[in-house]
Amino acid sequence: MVKSPLQEARSKYAPKLPKALQGAVEPVMGENTMSVSDQEDIKRLFPNTYGLPKLTFKASDKKQHNTPIHGGVILSGGQAPGGHNVIAGIFDGLKAINPDSKLYGFLMGPDGLVQHKYIELTADIIDEYRNTGGFDIIGSGRTKLEETEQFDKGLEILKQLNISVLVIIGGDDSNTNAAVLAEYYKSINAPVQVLGCPKTIDGDLKNDQIETSFGFDTATKVYSEVIGNIQRDCNSARKYWHFIKLMGRSASHIALECALQVQPNVTIISEEVEANNMSLDDVVTYIAEIVAQRASKGENFGTVLIPEGLIEFIPAMKHLIAELNDLMASHEAEFKLIGAKKQREYVIRKLSAKNSAIYSSLPTLVARQLTLDRDPHGNVQVSLIETEKLLAEMVKARLDKWHEEGKYNGKFSTITHFFGYEGRCAMPSNFDSDYCYALGRNAACLAAAGVTGYMSSIMNTTAPSEEWIAGGIPTTMMMNMERRHGELKPVIQKALVDLNGNPFKYFVANRDTWAQDVCYIYPGPIQYFGGPELCDKPSKTLELEQSKL
Ligand code: FBP
Numbered sequence: 415m416v417k418s419p420l421q422e423a424r425s426k427y428a429p430k431l432p433k434a435l436q437g438a439v440e441p442v443m444g445e446n447t448m449s450v451s452d453q454e455d456i457k458r459l460f461p462n463t464y465g466l467p468k469l470t471f472k473a474s475d476k477k478q479h480n481t482p483i484h485g486g487v488i489l490s491g492g493q494a495p496g497g498h499n500v501i502a503g504i505f506d507g508l509k510a511i512n513p514d515s516k517l518y519g520f521l522m523g524p525d526g527l528v529q530h531k532y533i534e535l536t537a538d539i540i541d542e543y544r545n546t547g548g549f550d551i552i553g554s555g556r557t558k559l560e561e562t563e564q565f566d567k568g569l570e571i572l573k574q575l576n577i578s579v580l581v582i583i584g585g586d587d588s589n590t591n592a593a594v595l596a597e598y599y600k601s602i603n604a605p606v607q608v609l610g611c612p613k614t615i616d617g618d619l620k621n622d623q624i625e626t627s628f629g630f631d632t633a634t635k636v637y638s639e640v641i642g643n644i645q646r647d648c649n650s651a652r653k654y655w656h657f658i659k660l661m662g663r664s665a666s667h668i669a670l671e672c673a674l675q676v677q678p679n680v681t682i683i684s685e686e687v688e689a690n691n692m693s694l695d696d697v698v699t700y701i702a703e704i705v706a707q708r709a710s711k712g713e714n715f716g717t718v719l720i721p722e723g724l725i726e727f728i729p730a731m732k733h734l735i736a737e738l739n740d741l742m743a744s745h746e747a748e749f750k751l752i753g754a755k756k757q758r759e760y761v762i763r764k765l766s767a768k769n770s771a772i773y774s775s776l777p778t779l780v781a782r783q784l785t786l787d788r789d790p791h792g793n794v795q796v797s798l799i800e801t802e803k804l805l806a807e808m809v810k811a812r813l814d815k816w817h818e819e820g821k822y823n824g825k826f827s828t829i830t831h832f833f834g835y836e837g838r839c840a841m842p843s844n845f846d847s848d849y850c851y852a853l854g855r856n857a858a859c860l861a862a863a864g865v866t867g868y869m870s871s872i873m874n875t876t877a878p879s880e881e882w883i884a885g886g887i888p889t890t891m892m893m894n895m896e897r898r899h900g901e902l903k904p905v906i907q908k909a910l911v912d913l914n915g916n917p918f919k920y921f922v923a924n925r926d927t928w929a930q931d932v933c934y935i936y937p938g939p940i941q942y943f944g945g946p947e948l949c950d951k952p953s954k955t956l957e958l959e960q961s962k963l
Pocket of ligand 1: 490491492493494585613614615616661662663722797838
């Protein structure tokens with residue numbers, strides 16, 4: 415594999431490990447746990463893995479469990495920087511337990527387990543991927559592991575390869591499925607432990623036990639670098655408003671973190687829009703007012719950050735999308751037979767009066783995007799909806815109206831952007847390199863401790879990495895019951911932006927100043943070489959969440 419000079423240099427980076435994981439470890443069992451809510455239901459659904467104790471690892475000079483452990487690993491869902499280091503950490507951890515241990519990677523996500531597609535991950539393969547971005551070492555996929563048949567099929571290959579521990583690296587849904595799999599294998603006395611690792615750039619897999627999901631740190635730093643560059647361009651030419659949509663399927667953590675890093679003129683936070691029951695029109699008015707205020711000072715430029723999931727948080731749009739999802743599911747064939755031009759009228763005719771009125775008020779492009787193919791769960795794919803264009807267009811229409819009414823006399827030229835895929839496979843920051851490697855080493859310790867139904871957890875992550883706390887959290891502890899596709903299901907609670915949390919409060923305290931003045935910050939690229947103040951800083955979200963403001 416031909417490598418860039420930076421890749422070469424970076425491959426030699428030795429991730430910093432928490433003190434407890436630097437040598438032999440001893441598990442310290444804490445108190446028994448319970449789920450965040452719906453305790454009786456979760457207990458009933460997880461009779462074998464509910465209520466297990468939290469555990470932490472402490473350094474030990476006692477002799478370790480040292481028979482070989484064969485492990486399997488799966489990358490599930492969207493890419494996130496640092497996945498390769500989790501795998502390197504598991505590999506090194508299993509080899510440290512016994513050099514004859516083996517690690518197998520199932521190919522292209524959970525499907526690899528079901529279809530029996532795998533490779534053995536050997537030292538030379540692992541070394542090629544240390545400290546690199548991407549999931550290409552074994553590939554990833556979005557197949558859901560939900561059915562008993564899939565579990566049984568997976569067990570066949572796990573037994574055949576003598577694998578006693580399976581690590582699933584994924585987001586909230588994949589870790590929920592890992593917990594269900596752990597429970598199932600335990601219930602049939604299958605000799606396989608199932609563990610999870612918290613991954614997603616979206617940052618919405620976090621709670622009291624998991625401080626952050628890996629990949630969030632790197633992805634937001636990449637987006638912030640580019641937004642910073644745009645802001646400098648914007649402040650130089652002084653003639654464009656940039657509307658920038660940022661990934662994050664549901665929660666607005668990415669948009670909020672980027673706002674904290676670059677101090678743009680406008681940032682929309684979906685959770686606040688929903689809490690305040692704002693309409694699309696309210697969001698447009700909010701942005702247009704800031705544009706008009708800046709124009710009155712002769713500043714016809716600025717930046718607007720928009721979270722990818724916004725559209726589904728606007729209550730009226732949410733109702734429209736829900737009805738569209740049902741309509742598409744029940745009339746898909748008929749809908750596809752009509753020519754593209756007539757589809758809009760068809761939808762307008764079929765929808766209820768209220769939703770029909772909203773749908774017909776949308777620009778043609780966005781109306782069409784709302785009827786594009788659904789994801790495997792029948793949901794609209796928000797990353798395909800060009801909210802940035804929708805808002806830019808609607809703000810322009812509002813300003814034109816105000817111009818006619820003599821209320822606004824500025825210039826409004828827009829450029830739109832969408833940043834998502836640009837950051838998901840970036841070379842991991844030091845934080846993600848260290849955090850991910852520690853999550854992997856920790857998973858190997860959990861394997862040796864013999865537990866199942868646990869998620870690898872590294873805490874105290876705003877302290878120097880030596881002081882990070884390593885351990886395992888029973889996944890059922892993070893669960894509650896939620897309605898999914900009409901049925902009540904046990905799931906890990908998704909973390910949305912907390913409107914009472916420090917990161918949001920800090921943003922609210924400053925956003926009016928950022929709107930009116932030019933307070934832009936230009937973070938520049940991620941630094942891999944230099945002092946800790948340049949290279950090791952965690953995200954602002956994490957810093958503010960852990961601070962006692
Ligand atoms: P995960 O939740 O699986 O980590 O993926 C997150 C994400 O990057 C979202 O931000 C985005 O909406 C989605 O994946 C895009 O999906 P795809 O990779 O299938 O295009």
